[in-house]
Amino acid sequence: MPSSLPPPLQTSFSDIDLRRWRDYPDIITDSLWLFPSRDKTGPHIGDYWGNFVPQIPNQIIRRFTKRGEVVVDLFAGMGTTLIECRHLGRHGVGVELVASVAAEAAARIGTAVNSDGVTAVMLIGDSRLAATTARVRDQLAALGRTHADCLILHPPYHDIIRFGDDAANLSNQPTVDDFLREFACVVDQAVALLAPGRFLALVIGDAYAKGEWLPLGFYCMEVCRRRGLLLKGVNIKDIQGNEKGKGRRGPLWRYRALSQGFYVFKHEYIFVFRKAASKQRRLPEAGAPRSGTD
Numbered sequence: 198m199p200s201s202l203p204p205p206l207q208t209s210f211s212d213i214d215l216r217r218w219r220d221y222p223d224i225i226t227d228s229l230w231l232f233p234s235r236d237k238t239g240p241h242i243g244d245y246w247g248n249f250v251p252q253i254p255n256q257i258i259r260r261f262t263k264r265g266e267v268v269v270d271l272f273a274g275m276g277t278t279l280i281e282c283r284h285l286g287r288h289g290v291g292v293e294l295v296a297s298v299a300a301e302a303a304a305r306i307g308t309a310v311n312s313d314g315v316t317a318v319m320l321i322g323d324s325r326l327a328a329t330t331a332r333v334r335d336q337l338a339a340l341g342r343t344h345a346d347c348l349i350l351h352p353p354y355h356d357i358i359r360f361g362d363d364a365a366n367l368s369n370q371p372t373v374d375d376f377l378r379e380f381a382c383v384v385d386q387a388v389a390l391l392a393p394g395r396f397l398a399l400v401i402g403d404a405y406a407k408g409e410w411l412p413l414g415f416y417c418m419e420v421c422r423r424r425g426l427l428l429k430g431v432n433i434k435d436i437q438g439n440e441k442g443k444g445r446r447g448p449l450w451r452y453r454a455l456s457q458g459f460y461v462f463k464h465e466y467i468f469v470f471r472k473a474a475s476k477q478r479r480l481p482e483a484g485a486p487r488s489g490t491d
């Protein structure tokens with residue numbers, strides 16, 4: 198018997214059925230991101246200093262990709278994004294400069310639930326280089342793709358945490374200007390890899406140096422905007438409870454803040470950008486779904 202249910206109304210970049218848009222209360226559409234605790238499902242151990250909470254890639258992947266599509270993370274670290282890719286049935290390609298970190302990440306990713314049988318590949322490489330991008334493209338080609346469907350970038354917050362002593366590591370750039378110049382090289386590669394009309398998320402926090410708050414997040418946001426990416430969200434995530442050390446030394450930081458006249462970091466940014474599509478369609482307003490999507 199033919200079903201009387203209307204077909205789902207979906208954008209070109211997500212599986213969310215807009216006819217049922219009220220049925221996704223856990224998908225964040227506001228700019229304030231509050232997670233009561235870190236998701237520790239499966240291999241999400243959370244012991245890599247500087248990794249993000251899995252809820253960040255989870256939100257980005259579910260909002261901005263479809264099942265079976267490909268996500269690329271050019272600062273893959275301990276593989277949080279790729280573990281989420283396996284949990285959510287998306288292919289993933291990660292690039293990490295530190296070989297030992299990439300190897301440990303690959304081992305952990307391999308233990309993550311993979312009901313859809315997707316591919317998750319960790320590459321050891323320098324994400325600033327076109328040669329590394331060529332290797333990512335080889336992985337995309339093996340999946341029958343020319344471009345990635347979503348990019349996630351979680352660079353070092355300049356030198357707040359040093360990830361090894363390689364001069365190519367963005368955490369080892371002598372000055373903020375050096376850091377921004379090298380970060381821009383990675384963004385160039387990211388933009389080239391991203392399919393037109395698709396989304397890139399940049400996760401970064403600010404820094405404090407020589408008695409001054411450095412708006413590193415906004416500097417990096419501007420690097421992306423200057424490369425033609427369209428800014429779709431400046432999201433603030435509460436980092437309460439995520440920081441190693443600072444949590445225990447909270448009272449000391451408060452004392453220092455009061456005595457030296459500064460504010461203690463309690464947030465980081467998730468900037469969301471879209472690469473312009475050659476042709477964009479308008480979505481119908483809520484409550485008036487038509488057959489077209491974006």
Ligand SMILES: C[S@@+](CC[C@H](N)C(=O)[O-])C[C@H]1O[C@@H](n2cnc3c(N)ncnc32)[C@H](O)[C@@H]1O
Pocket residue numbers: 245247248249271272273274275276277278292293294295298322323324325351352353354360365366367368
């Ligand atoms: C903030 S961490 C990312 C953590 C990751 N999101 C996770 O959850 O594990 C940044 C990572 O970028 C890596 N990195 C720094 N410079 C790089 C470069 N030029 N190419 C590739 N990876 C780089 C660092 O070694 C570090 O592991």
